[in-house]
Amino acid sequence: MPEVVALGEPLVQFNAVTDGPLRHVTYFEKHATGTEANVCVALVRLGVSCGLITRLGADEFGLFIYNWLRGEGVDVSHIRFDSERPTGIYFVQRNYPIPGVSDVLYYRRGSAASVLSPDDVDPDYVGSARVFHTTGITMAISDTARSAAFRGLEIARGKGVTTSFDVNYRRKLWVRVEDAINVLSKALNFVDIVFLDEDEANLSLGVSVVDDVFRELRSRFGIDRIVLKLGVKGSVAYWEGKIVKVDAFRVPVRDRLALATPTPGFSLHQYLGVTMWRTP
Secondary structure, X not given: OOOEEEEOOOEEEEEEOOOOOHHHOOOEEEEEEOHHHHHHHHHHHOOOOEEEEEEEEOOHHHHHHHHHHHHHOOEOOOEEEEOOOOOOEEEEEOOOOOOXXXXXXXXXXXXXXXXXXXXXXXXXXXXXXXXXXEEHHHHHHOHHXXXXXHHHHHHHHHOOOEEEEEOOOOHHHOOOHHHHHHHHHHHHOOOOEEEEEHHHHHHHHOOOOHHHHHHHHHHHHOOOEEEEEOHHHXXXXXXXXXXXXXXXXXXXXXXXXXXXXXXXXXXXXXXXXXXXXXXX
C-alpha cells in the first residue's frame, strides 16, 4: 500500500504553441496534469510511494493519463474508467487577452472525474496510508466529488491518517465565491497539513500577513503544519512551532497562468516533500 493516497481529477492540458486567441492557434503541446496527480508524481520522484483515487474516461486521453501515472510509479489500482463520460481537458491560451499572462479554458464539466463519489473512496486503502491528500479544486468540480473529498478526509481522520489539503482556489470552478468560502472553511476542520497562498488566506481567513495567517489557522482550526506560498518571494512554513523560509527558484518565466498558483510556490512543497510526508 502507498504511503500517501491522493484524490482528485487528472486532466489533459493542451498548451498553445503560439501566442494569441485560440481561434488563431493551430498547434498545441499535449501534457498530462492535474494538481493531485502532480503531487503524486513529485512524491514518487522524491522516494515516497503514492496512489491516486480518481475516475478517467474510457478514451485515449484517459489511457494517456493512466499510462503516464503508471510509468511514473504512481499506484493506479484505485483508478476507475468510465465508459459514458470523457476525460477532462483544458486549453492554455498564451499572452491573451493580457500580455504576459496566459488564460485557462476548462472543458471538464461532465467529465468522468466529476462524478467521483464517496463510493470511490476505499476505507482500507485510505486507512493504510500515512497521509491522505486532496485539494479545493476537487471540492469545486461537483457536489459528488466534494462529498468524496470530505469522505476521504473523514476516513483518514478516523483512522489516524495525517490529512493534507491544498486550498487551490480556482474562481472559474465556483459559481459563487460565498460557496467557496463556506466549503473551504469547512474542509480546514479536517486538516493536519495545509497549503495556501496569500490570496487564498485572505479569502478563507480574512488575513494575508504571514504571522496572522499562522495564528488564525492555529487558533481557529488547530492546524500547526502550514505552508504559505508567496509566489516569486518563495514560501514560508510554520511546522509544529518552527518557521522555515525558502526562497523561490529563480527561473525565466515566459508567461504565467492566470488563476493558477505561481510555479515558484511549489518549491517548498518539493523541498520539504520527503520530510513532511514521513513525519510520524
